Amino acid sequence: MNFHTRKWVKPEDLNPNGTLFGGSLLKWIDEEAAIYAIIQLGSQRVVTKLISEINFVASARQSDIIELGITATEFGRTSITMRCEVRNKITRKSILTVDKMVFVNMGEDGKPAPHGKTEITYIKDQFKD
Numbered sequence: 001m002n003f004h005t006r007k008w009v010k011p012e013d014l015n016p017n018g019t020l021f022g023g024s025l026l027k028w029i030d031e032e033a034a035i036y037a038i039i040q041l042g043s044q045r046v047v048t049k050l051i052s053e054i055n056f057v058a059s060a061r062q063s064d065i066i067e068l069g070i071t072a073t074e075f076g077r078t079s080i081t082m083r084c085e086v087r088n089k090i091t092r093k094s095i096l097t098v099d100k101m102v103f104v105n106m107g108e109d110g111k112p113a114p115h116g117k118t119e120i121t122y123i124k125d126q127f128k129d
C-alpha cells in the first residue's frame with residue numbers, strides 16, 4: 001500500500017476531547033479514495049458507492065503527522081474497490097482501517113459505465129509514451 005498523502009493535525013480538526021475528529025478523517029479518506037479512483041480509472045466522473053466498516057484503531061492528537069494509504073483490491077465492470085489505512089507518520093501506528101471502499105464510474109448519462117480497467121496502473125507506466 002502506498003501512503004501518498006500526509007496531514008498535519010491542527011486545532012480545527014479536533015473534537016471536544018482534543019483528539020482528531022472522526023468526521024474530518026472520513027472526509028480526508030473519501031477525498032483520497034476519490035483521487036485514487038479518478039487516477040486508476042482515468043475518469044473524473046466517479047462517485048462513492050460504499051464504505052464498509054470503519055475501524056478507528058487509535059486516536060490522533062494535535063500536531064501529529066498522519067499519512068493516508070489506499071490500494072485497489074478489485075476492479076469490477078463499473079466499480080473499483082479499495083482498502084484504506086491511516087497511520088501515524090512517525091510511529092507507523094495504525095489510526096484507522098477501512099476494508100472496503102467502492103467507487104463507481106459514471107457515464108455522461110449519470111448511470112454506471114464500464115471503465116475497462118482490470119489492474120492497478122503505476123505512475124511510471126502512466127507516462128510511458
Ligand SMILES: CCCCCCCCCCCCCCCC(=O)SCCNC(=O)CCNC(=O)[C@H](O)C(C)(C)COP(=O)(O)OP(=O)(O)OC[C@H]1O[C@@H](n2cnc3c(N)ncnc32)[C@H](O)[C@@H]1OP(=O)(O)O
Pocket residue numbers: 030034044045046047048049050075076077078079080102104110111112
Ligand atoms: C475540466 C476539468 C474539470 C475537473 C472536474 C473534476 C471533478 C472531479 C469530481 C470528483 C468527484 C469525486 C466524488 C467524491 C465522492 C463523492 O462525494 S460522491 C457523492 C456520494 N455518492 C453518491 O451520491 C452516489 C449515490 N449512489 C448512486 O447514485 C447509485 O447508487 C450508483 C452509484 C449510480 C450505483 O447505482 P446501482 O443501482 O447500485 O448501480 P449498479 O449498476 O447496480 O452497480 C454499479 C456498481 O456498483 C456495485 N455495487 C452496487 N451496490 C453495491 C454495494 N452495496 N456494495 C458494493 N458494490 C456495490 C455493483 O457491483 C456494480 O459494480 P460492477 O460489478 O459493475 O463493477
